[in-house]
Amino acid sequence: MNHIEYEKWMLYATDSLDEKTRMHFENHLYSCDHCLELYLQAVEEAESQMPVLSDPSGFTDSIMKGIGSTQEKQPPAKMKPKKNIRKQTLVHYTAAAAMTLVLMSTGIFSQLTTTVSSFENAAYKQDHSVISGWLNKTDSITEKIEDNLREGNKHE
Structure with missing residues (x-):
């Protein structure tokens, strides 16, 4: 190496x-x-x-003062005025209640339940037809096997 x-x-x-x-x-x-x-x-x-620092604590203090002076030069951040939280919450609840009343009066919720039930019925019918088809196929296979066994017993 x-x-x-x-x-x-x-x-x-x-x-x-x-x-x-x-x-x-x-x-x-x-x-x-x-x-x-x-x-x-x-x-x-x-x-x-x-080089060795003659006064390490003095060096640290001068650095900290320099940091402090740079922070003072920055303009103060603009403070947003605080809004009344209770008033804002009341406005949100009022808007939500108004939207609920509008949706209930138009019948959107009753229409939603009928749509969901129609989807459920379609899914049940589809599952039912798949299962029925599978059972019919296995039943026909079983019948064919039984017929073959009967024919085999007749020839013996």
């Missing part, structure tokens, strides 16, 4: 390689323990070469 040199792992750790080479190195790490150890050493050395 070809191992990748430590210097190249240093370039990888400092993000100095192109994307294609980075992908090749990452795939190589999955199968090579020796190169994984070299990579970990390179990361540790690259970490030691990075």
